[in-house]
Amino acid sequence: MAAGLAVLTRGVRGVARYFGGVLGADAYAKYLEHHRAAGHVEAPLTEREFWRDRTDRQDSNPQGRCC
Amino acid sequence: MAETPDQRRNASGERGVVATDPALPPTAIDEEVREAEERKWTPGKIALWAGIALLGGLAWFMLAIIRGETVNAIWFVFASVCTYLIGYRFYSKVIERYITRPDDRRATPAEYKADGKDYVRTDRNVLFGHHFAAIAGAGPLVGPVIAAQMGYLPGTIWIIIGVVLAGAVQDYLVMFFSMRRGGRSLGQMAREELGVIGGTAALIATLLIMVIIVAILALVVVNALGESPWGVFSVGLTIPIALFMGVYLRYLRPGKVMEVSLIGFVLLMAAIVGGGIVAETPWGADIFSLDKVTIAWGLIVYGFIAAILPVWLLLAPRDYLSTFMKIGVIVMLALAIIVVRPEITVPAFSEFASRDNGPVFPGALFPFLFVTIACGALSGFHALISSGTTPKLVEKERQTRFIGYGGMLMESFVAIMALVAAISIDRGLYFAMNSPAALTGGTVETAATWVNSLGLAGVNITPEFLSQTAANVGEESIVSRTGGAPTLAVGLAHIMQQFIGGTAMMAFWYHFAIMFEALFILTAVDAGTRVARFMLQDSIGNFVPKFKEHSWRPGAWLCTAIMVGAWGAVLLMGVTDPLGGINTLFPLFGIANQLLAAIALSVCLAIVAKRGTFKYLWIVALPLSFAAVVTITASYQKIFSSTPAVGYFANNAAFSKALAEGKTEFGTAKSVAAMEAVVRNTAIQGWLSVIFVVLSIIVIATALLATARAFRNRADGTAVQDNEDPALPSRVFAPAGIIPTPAERELMAEWDKVPAELRFERGGHH
Numbered sequence: 001m002a003a004g005l006a007v008l009t010r011g012v013r014g015v016a017r018y019f020g021g022v023l024g025a026d027a028y029a030k031y032l033e034h035h036r037a038a039g040h041v042e043a044p045l046t047e048r049e050f051w052r053d054r055t056d057r058q059d060s061n062p063q064g065r066c067c
Numbered sequence: 068m069a070e071t072p073d074q075r076r077n078a079s080g081e082r083g084v085v086a087t088d089p090a091l092p093p094t095a096i097d098e099e100v101r102e103a104e105e106r107k108w109t110p111g112k113i114a115l116w117a118g119i120a121l122l123g124g125l126a127w128f129m130l131a132i133i134r135g136e137t138v139n140a141i142w143f144v145f146a147s148v149c150t151y152l153i154g155y156r157f158y159s160k161v162i163e164r165y166i167t168r169p170d171d172r173r174a175t176p177a178e179y180k181a182d183g184k185d186y187v188r189t190d191r192n193v194l195f196g197h198h199f200a201a202i203a204g205a206g207p208l209v210g211p212v213i214a215a216q217m218g219y220l221p222g223t224i225w226i227i228i229g230v231v232l233a234g235a236v237q238d239y240l241v242m243f244f245s246m247r248r249g250g251r252s253l254g255q256m257a258r259e260e261l262g263v264i265g266g267t268a269a270l271i272a273t274l275l276i277m278v279i280i281v282a283i284l285a286l287v288v289v290n291a292l293g294e295s296p297w298g299v300f301s302v303g304l305t306i307p308i309a310l311f312m313g314v315y316l317r318y319l320r321p322g323k324v325m326e327v328s329l330i331g332f333v334l335l336m337a338a339i340v341g342g343g344i345v346a347e348t349p350w351g352a353d354i355f356s357l358d359k360v361t362i363a364w365g366l367i368v369y370g371f372i373a374a375i376l377p378v379w380l381l382l383a384p385r386d387y388l389s390t391f392m393k394i395g396v397i398v399m400l401a402l403a404i405i406v407v408r409p410e411i412t413v414p415a416f417s418e419f420a421s422r423d424n425g426p427v428f429p430g431a432l433f434p435f436l437f438v439t440i441a442c443g444a445l446s447g448f449h450a451l452i453s454s455g456t457t458p459k460l461v462e463k464e465r466q467t468r469f470i471g472y473g474g475m476l477m478e479s480f481v482a483i484m485a486l487v488a489a490i491s492i493d494r495g496l497y498f499a500m501n502s503p504a505a506l507t508g509g510t511v512e513t514a515a516t517w518v519n520s521l522g523l524a525g526v527n528i529t530p531e532f533l534s535q536t537a538a539n540v541g542e543e544s545i546v547s548r549t550g551g552a553p554t555l556a557v558g559l560a561h562i563m564q565q566f567i568g569g570t571a572m573m574a575f576w577y578h579f580a581i582m583f584e585a586l587f588i589l590t591a592v593d594a595g596t597r598v599a600r601f602m603l604q605d606s607i608g609n610f611v612p613k614f615k616e617h618s619w620r621p622g623a624w625l626c627t628a629i630m631v632g633a634w635g636a637v638l639l640m641g642v643t644d645p646l647g648g649i650n651t652l653f654p655l656f657g658i659a660n661q662l663l664a665a666i667a668l669s670v671c672l673a674i675v676a677k678r679g680t681f682k683y684l685w686i687v688a689l690p691l692s693f694a695a696v697v698t699i700t701a702s703y704q705k706i707f708s709s710t711p712a713v714g715y716f717a718n719n720a721a722f723s724k725a726l727a728e729g730k731t732e733f734g735t736a737k738s739v740a741a742m743e744a745v746v747r748n749t750a751i752q753g754w755l756s757v758i759f760v761v762l763s764i765i766v767i768a769t770a771l772l773a774t775a776r777a778f779r780n781r782a783d784g785t786a787v788q789d790n791e792d793p794a795l796p797s798r799v800f801a802p803a804g805i806i807p808t809p810a811e812r813e814l815m816a817e818w819d820k821v822p823a824e825l826r827f828e829r830g831g832h833h
Contacts, residue, residue, distance in 0.1 A: 016325065021193035022200060022394065023387055025324035027184075034183030051321040054184065055379035060617040061185075062378075062597035064451045065386070065590050067206035067280055067442055067660070 027054065085172045087796040091825065092817040094797040095171030095465075096810050104810055105160075116156070123149025130415070131220060137410040138219075140487045144405060147227050147483045151476040154231035159472040162236060165683040166675055167243045169464035174797040176249045176459050186250075189460040191469060192805060198457045198474045200390040202238070202449045203397075204587040206442025206660075207482035209287055209551035212489040212558075213653060214439040215497065216427040219490050220415035221436050223483065229437075229444030230479035233690035237445065237664055238453045239471035240671040240687065245454035246461055247791040253454045253667055254602070257766070259790045260673045265769030269666050272762035273451070274602050276659040278630065279755070280448060281595040282637035283656040284588045285370075289362045289642055290550035290649065291581050296355035297541050299362070301342035301578060302585040303355075305385065306369070308334045312384035327384065328391045335388065339578050343541055356543075363642045366592075367635035374596040374627045382593050389590045392583045400484050400559065403566045409491040418523055426502035426521075427549075428650050429712040434701040438657030443482025445694060447663025449475065451598070465803035473805075488558035489551075495519070495528035496536060496545075500554050503647025504547040505735030511537075514546040541574030549649040556580035592634075599630045640748050645741040646718075646734075654705065655752060658698050662763040665694040669770030676777035677787050684774075695767055702760035706753060715753035722746045 020026055028050050035044040045053060087094050126145035130138060163169065180186040189197070214222040245251055251259075254273060258266030292298045312331045320326065345351035357365070373381050419425035420432050428439055442448070453471060461467060489497070498521065499507060499514045507514040511530035518528055537545045540560055545553065560576035568575070601617065603626045608615030614622045641648040668691035675687050708714030711721045711734075722745045725733035736742045780787050800818050802811040 018193060018196070019391075019394070020325045021190065022196035023324050023328060023390055024197070025322075027187075028322050030187050030189075031183040034181055034187065038181070038183075048321040051316065052379075055317075055377070055383050057184070058378040058383065060601075062594060062601060063201070063456050064448075064598050065204065065389075065594035066202045066448050066452050067204050067284055067446070067591055 027051075085170070085794045085796045087172050088798060091798060091821060092800065092814060093172075094800050096808075096814060100810050101808075104808055116153075119149050119152050123153065130223060134220075134415045137412050139408055139410055140404055140491065141408045143223065143483055143487050144401075146223070147480055150227050150231060151480065154235070155473060155476060158231060159235070159239065159468050161683075162239060162472075162686055163465075163468050166680055166686055167240065167467070169243070169467065170794075171463050171465050171800070171803075172797055173464060174795045175246060175461050175464060176792070177461055178797055178799060179792075179795045180249060180459070186459045188462040188799065191462060191466045191801060191803075194457065194460050194462075194466070195470050195474055195805075196394065197460070198452070198470050199477050200393050201452045201456065202446075202474060203393065203478045203481055204442075204591050205284060205287065205552070205584050206446060206448075207478055208485045208555055208584060208587075210440040210442055210657065211482050211486035212551035212554050213427055213501065213649070214436055215413065215486060215489050216417065216425045216501070217420040217432055217436055218414050218417035219411065219486065221420060221432055222440055222486055225437055225440055226444045226479055226482045226486065229440075230475060233664075233693060234443075234445040234449075234479065235472040235475035236686065236690055237447075237668055237671070238449050238475040239468060240675075241450045241667050242453040242458055242461075242471035243464075243467045244671065244674050246458035246464065246467060249792045250455060250459040253450045253670065256454065256674075256790075257666070257670050260670055260677070261766065261769040261773055265669075265766050265773075268762045268765040268769070269670075270602065270606065272666060272759065272766065273663065274599060274606075275755070275758065275762075276447070276663050277595055277599045277602075278633045279637060279655055279659040281592050281599070282634040282641065283652055284595075285363070285366050285592055285634065285638045286641040286648060286652065287550040287552050288585050288588045289359050289366060289638070290548065291552040291556075291585065292357070292362050293359035294356055294544070295542055295581075296352045297342040297346035297574075297578055298581050298585075299355040299357055300345050300351065301338040301582055302589075304338035304341070305335065305388070305582075305586060305589070306381070308338065309381050309385040309388065312388070313380040316384060317379050324387060328387045331384065331388045332391055332395075335392070335582065339575060339582055342578060343574060346541065359642045360639070363635075363638050367631060367638065370592055370596055370635070371627060371631045373593045374600060374631065375624060382590070382597070385586070385590055385593070389583075389586045392586055396583050397481055397484075399563075400488065401480075403559075403562050404484055404487055407562050407565045409487070409562055409565075411487070411490050412525065413490040413494055413497075414524065418521075423710060424712055426498065426506050426650070428653055429710075430654065430701070430704065434697040434704070435654060435657075437697045438654055438661055438701050440482070441657045441660035441664075443479050443485075445661060445664050445690065446478075447660050447665070447667055450663065450667035462799065462801045463797070463803065466801070469804050485555055488562055489554050490558075492554070492558045492561055493528065493532075494523060495526040496533070496557070497554060498523070498526070499528065499533055500545055500548050500557070501551075502547060503549060503650055503735075505645065505647055507547045509544075509546055511544070511546060539570060539573045540577035542577070549647065551649075552581060552584045555584070596627065596630050596634070600626045603630060637751075640751065643744060644748055645736040645745055646748075651715075651748070651752065654701065655755065658701050658705070658756065659759060661694050661698045662759050665691060665698060665763055666766045668694060669767050673770045673773035673777070676774040677789070679777075679781055679787070681778065681781070691767075695763075698763065699760060702756045705756045706760075715749045715756065719746055719749035719753060722749070 028047050031050055032044055122145055126142045129142040130146055177186050177188040211222050254270050257269035292302060308331055312327045315327050423431040428435060495518045498518045507517050511533040515528050515530045515533060533546060540557060556577045559580045560573045563576040564570055564573045604614050604622060613619060641652045644651055668687060672687045672691055675684060704713055705715055709717050711718040722733060722742050726742050731739055733742050736745050777787060800814055
């Protein structure tokens with residue numbers, strides 16, 4: 001029973017993570033990962049700054065959406 | 068010596084010129100190991116593919132040959148899925164082996180340009196969903212519904228075969244070539260490969276085509292919301308919901324995308340339920356029953372404001388909502404069709420398949436069926452998505468087959484499901500809903516009489532049936548609700564109520580369907596206007612440099628106004644068209660979309676030729692010539708046909724003559740003003756067709772010239788200029804497809820042992 005529940009929870013988590021990835025919810029985590037890996041000296045953007053910057057750049061860089 | 072990839076491979080015995088870091092495990096599966104794995108046919112593998120082929124064959128047999136009184140919807144699912152699997156496993160492999168020739172030792176732009184923002188290596192399965200959400204919208208939900216006029220078989224064949232040989236090929240190639248060029252856009256690639264003339268023609272054509280596509284998508288929404296207080300209320304509420312989500316994400320809880328999407332989804336459902344309650348109150352019905360012209364103007368004003376507002380406030384949150392709905396709805400629709408398995412009574416070929424005067428869209432099966440269904444089979448618009456955004460996120464070169472080719476197969480499946488949903492409703496109802504008011508007369512009595520007079524086998528509807536259906540879905544009337552969206556919504560409600568909720572839930576499901584279609588379309592309208600505005604700004608910027616500054620407000624506003632004005636004019640023309648709007652304009656939508664496909668395929672043809680692959684050039688030439696023949700024939704008929712229902716200018720001449728003779732009504736136009744509108748509309752539509760086809764012929768011709776030049780250069784050994792970014796060694800590994808192969812698993816295990824600090828290129832270069 002408990003094992004079944006654990007499998008279920010893991011499944012739901014996996015689906016949620018996948019869905020979040022498709023929506024782009026993990027963009028900040030990926031930015032931090034890149035920042036760390038690239039060995040930047042300066043501090044990374046905070047979460048708030050990052051999302052602000054992300055949508056503001058889309059203003060001059062629109063992404064198409066299809067019919 | 069010209070160095071083509073072919074020659075490189077032959078000379079050194081291996082492909083590519085990239086030397087990868089010896090301290091790391093290999094970044095690609097060894098060519099021979101992969102080859103051996105692919106060529107090895109175990110009994111289990113043989114049984115699996117034989118099973119898929121047999122099931123697919125049986126399904127096609129049931130659909131195309133047996134065609135009993137009724138056909139079960141499950142055969143559509145089997146026929147399509149089995150064909151997709153075979154196309155993916157075999158045909159796309161041929162393309163990979165002989166045309167794209169990916170090299171996983173090369174870094175992708177997401178690796179060598181990595182910035183953590185625009186260029187980010189993305190898990191292949193996530194990127195598949197992301198790409199699919201960007202390409203699929205209302206298009207595949209609308210075209211197949213309209214094409215159902217011809218019966219189910221022509222549309223089914225075109226959607227399934229078309230995607231395997233044309234649509235998915237285009238998406239895959241454009242994505243791959245854009246990836247090799249650092250994620251360059253289709254327009255930039257056209258200029259590079261085809262020169263100034265071809266590039267400029269491609270740019271102008273793209274801009275005009277976007278205007279038409281946005282206008283006709285908007286027309287679909289207007290037709291679905293006209294005189295529908297419930298629809299207007301609930302779709303209207305998506306604007307405040309999106310604004311709230313935008314503020315939430317910016318100020319309250321930045322970055323909580325999943326959370327805000329769930330909140331938005333709950334609010335959206337509340338808006339649908341609330342719409343039903345509001346529409347039943349006298350004041351609600353009063354305020355929100357808007358005629359189509361008012362809604363069209365509302366949409367134009369909205370389109371302008373939405374395109375100049377900052378992205379975070381409206382576009383980004385609605386995009387989350389739309390993606391969320393898209394995936395949910397499609398999973399739900401697939402489940403419902405598999406569980407309910409509706410019986411289809413529509414004939415394989417309808418009475419209109421052999422005629423050119425169908426009421427839903429005019430023109431003969433060839434070429435008009437092939438332009439009516441664009442999205443789902445071959446959609447040029449995808450080339451704009453497949454170049455640009457997705458290539459900047461691809462992790463490994465080999466994954467483009469799964470994401471590009473596979474993503475398009477998925478859209479095709481959506482189109483098949485939309486077709487099934489639309490043909491599961493009564494055929495008489497289908498024609499009553501999809502024929503223009505000029506024919507049905509607009510009331511249930513006249514519509515029933517008119518539909519019964521068509522002499523369609525097995526069709527006999529009563530006015531009561533039409534009113535009852537309207538009442539079931541919570542609408543005032545469903546007569547002449549053209550545009551495809553309402554028909555799909557009725558079909559979906561019809562299937563879903565058997566799955567969940569029964570007749571009492573039909574109205575909810577109907578408005579749920581209208582809501583998501585409107586949501587997809589509004590997002591496409593917004594994003595389309597923005598993209599077009601930037602294209603226009605850049606083009607004007609070549610003459611007036613100030614326009615290139617994207618932050619210069621007057622320039623941005625002026626260009627937005629021009630683009631909105633352009634599609635707004637076409638939209639109003641469609642809404643007020645005495646001939647019906649959708650049936651005159653929808654062919655133009657399909658033609659525009661497929662001319663864009665012809666342009667994209669032309670660019671691919673030139674690139675493939677320049678890479679020195681002549682033997683397999685037919686893989687690109689086949690869809691290109693089909694798209695070119697279909698669209699040029701369709702344009703030719705739209706321009707020169709002497710049948711007024713088909714030819715814009717023939718119609719124009721007929722109405723001009725009637726006006727000159729002093730008639731006060733002619734055909735379906737009941738006043739002099741209406742007749743003048745027809746003259747004006749047909750002239751605009753006719754000239755638009757002329758411009759489109761001329762521009763496209765220029766692009767195709769320049770591509771053929773570039774191809775011929777590549778052939779000549781190859782023959783006399785002249786170096787061919789390659790526009791790819793220089794090859795850089797990759798430092799990562801990831802599997803190519805959805806399930807890793809044994810060899811890929813082995814390599815992944817090896818990579819897991821590599822210490823983390825070695826895995827990514829160390830910085831200092833930023």
